[in-house]
Amino acid sequence: AREAAFQAQKMEAIGQLTGGVAHDFNNLLMAILGSLDLLRKRLPSEARTDRLIDNASQAAQRGASLIQRMLAFARRQALTLTPVDVAALIEGMSELLDHSLGGAVKVRTEFPTALRPVLADPNQLELAVLNLAVNARDAMPIGGEVVIAGREENLSKPRGALPPGPYVLLSVSDTGTGMDKGTLARATEPFFTTKGVGKGTGLGLSMVQGTVEQLGGALLIDSAEGLGTTIELWLPVAAATDVTPDEPLKAPVLAEV
Numbered sequence: 001a002r003e004a005a006f007q008a009q010k011m012e013a014i015g016q017l018t019g020g021v022a023h024d025f026n027n028l029l030m031a032i033l034g035s036l037d038l039l040r041k042r043l044p045s046e047a048r049t050d051r052l053i054d055n056a057s058q059a060a061q062r063g064a065s066l067i068q069r070m071l072a073f074a075r076r077q078a079l080t081l082t083p084v085d086v087a088a089l090i091e092g093m094s095e096l097l098d099h100s101l102g103g104a105v106k107v108r109t110e111f112p113t114a115l116r117p118v119l120a121d122p123n124q125l126e127l128a129v130l131n132l133a134v135n136a137r138d139a140m141p142i143g144g145e146v147v148i149a150g151r152e153e154n155l156s157k158p159r160g161a162l163p164p165g166p167y168v169l170l171s172v173s174d175t176g177t178g179m180d181k182g183t184l185a186r187a188t189e190p191f192f193t194t195k196g197v198g199k200g201t202g203l204g205l206s207m208v209q210g211t212v213e214q215l216g217g218a219l220l221i222d223s224a225e226g227l228g229t230t231i232e233l234w235l236p237v238a239a240a241t242d243v244t245p246d247e248p249l250k251a252p253v254l255a256e257v
């Protein structure tokens with residue numbers, strides 16, 4: 001199960017990186033093409049320079065069309081959104097979590113009240129929780145308890161990027177090392193890791209954040225050095241009209257490019 005989760009994580013990372021990098025790359029190519037156009041206008045026309053500029057311009061255009069194809073590919077990997085009962089999802093992960101975390105770290109769940117469903121891809125959400133739980137374990141080298149808790153929160157005014165409304169607040173807490181200021185500032189950056197070569201990919205938190213933001217939610221970090229860390233996933237409660245779809249809703253991985 002661990003290997004499968006790792007592979008799925010890798011594929012998802014590649015998809016997201018393709019999207020993000022392709023977008024930046026496209027902007028660069030557009031800047032190159034624009035500059036070449038200006039050069040063409042400003043330099044006195046001469047057969048040899050004209051040909052060099054044409055070559056450069058054609059290469060940049062080929063690059064741009066390659067990027068368009070990569071983006072089209074990334075967009076095809078659609079998410080399957082369906083109403084998810086977060087407490088049931090976590091319940092269903094108990095074996096996977098025990099297995100993935102090992103003996104010294106125990107998982108406790110706290111879902112005091114029934115939660116309304118959120119619209120999510122259940123596999124992606126599981127992967128997100130697994131990532132957070134593994135980070136929590138890594139932060140507690142001598143063992144301890146990971147608490148996975150869920151409750152509903154109603155925002156009456158915007159909080160950061162979150163619009164007002166009802167949310168399921170799913171949190172994963174540990175009593176581990178916590179993060180220093182520098183780590184906290186960079187924790188969700190792709191490829192940022194403090195775990196050393198071959199141990200961390202630095203993709204976990206950035207992917208979890210990507211997953212949650214795709215659902216219209218947010219990832220918040222509360223961490224104190226030496227005390228522990230809580231990662232909060234704010235997930236919008238599904239609208240009543242979303243709850244009984246005839247078919248799962250499809251949303252593109254890259255909403256806009």
Ligand code: ADP
Pocket residue numbers: 135136139174176177178179183187188192193194195199200201202203204205206228229
């Ligand atoms: P990775 O786990 O591969 O390093 P992540 O993106 O998941 O990549 O995490 C980035 C960094 O954030 C970690 O290397 C670690 O320094 C820090 N971090 C993440 N979760 C925790 C946690 N629960 N406690 C302390 N530090 C954490």
